[in-house]
Amino acid sequence: MRRIAVFGSLLVGSFAATTPVLAHGVGGRADLPVPTSYFIVGAGVVLIISFVALAVLWPEPRMQEPVEQRRVAGRWVSIAARIGAAIGVLGLAGVVLTGVLDGGDATLHPAPLLVWIGFWLVIPFISALVGNIWHAINPWRTLGRWFDIGNEERPERTHSLGIWPATVALFAFTWLELVSPDSGAPSTLAVAALIYTAYLLGAMAWAGRETGIAAFDAFTPYNRFIASISPVRIDDEGIAIGKWLRQLPQLEPLPGMAAFVVVAIATVTYDGLSGTETWEDWFGSTSREMWFGTVAMLAFVAVIGLAYWIAAFGAQRLGQSSKSPGEIAADFAHTLVHIALAYAFAHYFTLILLEGQQIVAALSDPFARGWDLFGTAGWRVNFFLSPEVVWYVQVAAIVAGHVAGVVLAHDRALADFKPDYAVRTQYAMLALMVALTSLGLLVLAG
Amino acid sequence: MMRYVLAHQGGWDEIALFAVPVVLALLAVRWAEKRAKKRSQEEAATMDEASAE
Numbered sequence: 273m274r275r276i277a278v279f280g281s282l283l284v285g286s287f288a289a290t291t292p293v294l295a296h297g298v299g300g301r302a303d304l305p306v307p308t309s310y311f312i313v314g315a316g317v318v319l320i321i322s323f324v325a326l327a328v329l330w331p332e333p334r335m336q337e338p339v340e341q342r343r344v345a346g347r348w349v350s351i352a353a354r355i356g357a358a359i360g361v362l363g364l365a366g367v368v369l370t371g372v373l374d375g376g377d378a379t380l381h382p383a384p385l386l387v388w389i390g391f392w393l394v395i396p397f398i399s400a401l402v403g404n405i406w407h408a409i410n411p412w413r414t415l416g417r418w419f420d421i422g423n424e425e426r427p428e429r430t431h432s433l434g435i436w437p438a439t440v441a442l443f444a445f446t447w448l449e450l451v452s453p454d455s456g457a458p459s460t461l462a463v464a465a466l467i468y469t470a471y472l473l474g475a476m477a478w479a480g481r482e483t484g485i486a487a488f489d490a491f492t493p494y495n496r497f498i499a500s501i502s503p504v505r506i507d508d509e510g511i512a513i514g515k516w517l518r519q520l521p522q523l524e525p526l527p528g529m530a531a532f533v534v535v536a537i538a539t540v541t542y543d544g545l546s547g548t549e550t551w552e553d554w555f556g557s558t559s560r561e562m563w564f565g566t567v568a569m570l571a572f573v574a575v576i577g578l579a580y581w582i583a584a585f586g587a588q589r590l591g592q593s594s595k596s597p598g599e600i601a602a603d604f605a606h607t608l609v610h611i612a613l614a615y616a617f618a619h620y621f622t623l624i625l626l627e628g629q630q631i632v633a634a635l636s637d638p639f640a641r642g643w644d645l646f647g648t649a650g651w652r653v654n655f656f657l658s659p660e661v662v663w664y665v666q667v668a669a670i671v672a673g674h675v676a677g678v679v680l681a682h683d684r685a686l687a688d689f690k691p692d693y694a695v696r697t698q699y700a701m702l703a704l705m706v707a708l709t710s711l712g713l714l715v716l717a718g
Numbered sequence: 719m720m721r722y723v724l725a726h727q728g729g730w731d732e733i734a735l736f737a738v739p740v741v742l743a744l745l746a747v748r749w750a751e752k753r754a755k756k757r758s759q760e761e762a763a764t765m766d767e768a769s770a771e
Contacts, residue, residue: 321743327747694754
């Protein structure tokens with residue numbers, strides 16, 4: 273009964289945590305046929321039903337063993353890898369060159385579109401479907417290969433670091449995107465690209481090419497984690513095809529992995545909430561100060577990280593595990609990857625489909641000199657998505673991402689804990705999922 | 719969530735609409751845990767027998 277009381281209070285708490293935000297009038301989609309709160313409660317109910325169904329119908333771990341993968345061979349694989357590498361280096365060169373040669377007065381410029389839409393959003397979303405294309409595209413790996421940097425791998429140098437440097441780099445990148453007032457300036461992006469290139473080449477020289485890239489490059493773990501949703505595996509040996517979701521439980525729980533995924537989720541949440549009227553009501557003009565944005569984004573990371581650590585602590589206590597909460601947090605970090613993708617997709621898919629069209633115009637005038645190379649400089653964005661469609665896609669993405677998280681966490685719990693303790697270890701994790709779903713939908717509705 | 723629940727001043731039918739699924743869910747989880755415990759005990763007994771042999 274005590275466990276049930278704990279379970280109940282966690283769930284009620286996870287819904288109640290959203291109440292003050294509701295009270296501030298978040299709910300900008302007044303045109304929807306039902307109130308936002310109904311969607312939030314409905315999404316929570318879907319998660320709870322999923323949890324109960326898993327407890328009853330899924331008594332054995334089914335996803336922990338690696339599945340047999342079918343290797344795809346052929347000359348086209350290596351050709352595709354070379355084309356990918358060339359695209360990556362051209363993209364990097366394009367960002368630097370167009371940034372340096374920036375005309376200065378252009379509202380449409382290829383560098384921000386390439387970085388914030390192509391590089392940051394399109395590549396991970398494609399990777400979730402067809403495997404880690406970043407592995408082939410990564411321009412810094414290609415540059416390292418061309419210039420023979422880091423030929424000697426020294427994994428012992430990054431063993432204790434794990435992917436903590438990549439986590440810090442991810443935070444810095446999202447800070448540039450969301451907090452820096454110059455995130456849209458092509459010259460800023462060019463300088464940032466040059467600094468990042470020097471940083472990664474240095475990391476490769478110090479730890480070895482693959483070791484340095486894996487530990488220090490923010491986009492390598494980001495794309496690798498998201499691509500693990502896909503049935504396709506892309507690595508140095510080529511392409512192999514397995515099953516959906518089955519690569520995720522195989523991800524090694526490296527130091528910093530949980531923090532990395534938390535940063536990915538928290539920064540998107542910050543982006544969404546800081547753009548709402550509620551945020552403006554709360555903080556006014558202060559919210560546009562750089563120091564405030566920095567502190568607020570750090571606070572989001574801390575709060576979501578703390579909530580995840582509490583869920584891991586709850587699992588450890590309820591499951592009477594000999595592992596520490598930190599080890600459990602690392603063991604379950606892969607269950608957050610779907611949520612990170614769902615948050616990113618729900619927040620940014622309209623950016624790709626609508627604002628992304630501006631690349632058509634920008635390519636005709638890459639240096640903002642008034643050119644019209646392809647006759648598309650006059651292209652205007654076609655707003656073909658209605659707000660209702662956008663909202664339903666966002667709700668579906670958020671709910672599906674969290675349900676997948678519940679499934680993966682349940683399966684990992686069955687493998688990590690004694691069978692009769694496994695379900696109860698997930699009470700706190702379920703509460704976290706319900707809270708994150710509610711938060712995600714509230715932010716989107718704002 | 720409690721605010722929404724308590725805001726309803728309806729009769730037993732509305733209480734039942736909320737309470738029955740909650741009770742069913744809790745019973746299902748409890749049953750699943752008991753089943754897992756039984757299976758775990760059976761597996762432990764089998765292993766004990768195997769090691770005794």
